[in-house]
Amino acid sequence: MDWPIVVGLVNYQGYGIDQVFRNLYGLGAEYVEVDYIKTPLGVVNEYGLTHLNESDLQKPKDFFQLLNQYQLKALTFSGHVKLSIEEDVELFLKKMEFAKKIGVKYITTGEGPAEKRQEIFKHIRWIEKKARELDLLVCLETEMSNTLITRGTEGIPIINEIASPYIKMTYDTGNIYYAQKGNIDIIEDLRSAIDYIEVIHFKDPYIIDGTIQFGEIGKGEINFFELAKIMKAKGRIIPITIEIPYFFQSNQWGPFEVSEKILPIEDVNRLLSKSIGFIQDLFKE
Numbered sequence: 001m002d003w004p005i006v007v008g009l010v011n012y013q014g015y016g017i018d019q020v021f022r023n024l025y026g027l028g029a030e031y032v033e034v035d036y037i038k039t040p041l042g043v044v045n046e047y048g049l050t051h052l053n054e055s056d057l058q059k060p061k062d063f064f065q066l067l068n069q070y071q072l073k074a075l076t077f078s079g080h081v082k083l084s085i086e087e088d089v090e091l092f093l094k095k096m097e098f099a100k101k102i103g104v105k106y107i108t109t110g111e112g113p114a115e116k117r118q119e120i121f122k123h124i125r126w127i128e129k130k131a132r133e134l135d136l137l138v139c140l141e142t143e144m145s146n147t148l149i150t151r152g153t154e155g156i157p158i159i160n161e162i163a164s165p166y167i168k169m170t171y172d173t174g175n176i177y178y179a180q181k182g183n184i185d186i187i188e189d190l191r192s193a194i195d196y197i198e199v200i201h202f203k204d205p206y207i208i209d210g211t212i213q214f215g216e217i218g219k220g221e222i223n224f225f226e227l228a229k230i231m232k233a234k235g236r237i238i239p240i241t242i243e244i245p246y247f248f249q250s251n252q253w254g255p256f257e258v259s260e261k262i263l264p265i266e267d268v269n270r271l272l273s274k275s276i277g278f279i280q281d282l283f284k285e
Helices: 017-027 054-058 060-069 086-101 114-134 152-162 173-179 186-196 224-234 265-282
Strands: 005-008 031-035 073-078 106-109 137-141 167-172 197-202 204-208 211-215 240-242 248-251
Touching: 005 073, 005 265, 017 060, 017 265, 054 060, 054 086, 060 073, 060 086, 073 086, 086 106, 086 114, 106 197, 114 137, 114 152, 114 167, 137 152, 137 197, 152 167, 152 186, 167 173, 167 186, 173 186, 173 197, 173 204, 186 197, 186 224, 197 224, 224 265, 240 265
Parallel strands: 005 031, 005 240, 031 073, 073 106, 106 137, 137 167, 167 197, 197 240
Antiparallel strands: 204 211, 211 248
């Protein structure tokens, strides 16, 4: 089976699209996850890591041409908004249209505060209608804290209630680990929820002296060997997105702060190259 390994643009904090694509081409990457997101719950200061803005949504042809120039495909789109807020949802619908035009198959969003469940479900109905029109899969992500879905098993009844083939889940290993403060059997959680998941974010937390950060895949707290076994046993392809937001830092499970530190692009490339190699080895037949 050919497992799509997708590189999230979020890894390249502080670098422009053209430079990022040029470096991904040099790494031999095939798939990218585009990002246009708002400040996620669980992060305290302004989240300035997105590579697109609203004006870019008017220029899908330009973006698609840039992808083609570097022989890249946009398979997934990180388009997080708070689904409890109507204005956010209206913007998300525009992101969906843009995503479809650049060849995206899966678009991910967070949900919003758990106490806003009624508003979230109302807006999901709008999104589901648009997803059906576009033939685009919308994936609700397991997010970091105080959100509707913070682990796989929490998402099962929600996806069942929505009951649409166009609304599924994105499973984020690092988010789940943080949201549960490390007190979760991620292997069993994934095993329980795997039938509801269409995209998996490989994100690996490290804990050093009480500080939680993210780094090279396969070197932190997550047992990706066992997760890969579960994925392979299902016999269907689930895209894997690599996310290494090294600039996130949480002290003693507190809210994440976003550092302004920008690694040299060569260092980011090394982290990604090693992570890609690790994942390729996991999924060798």
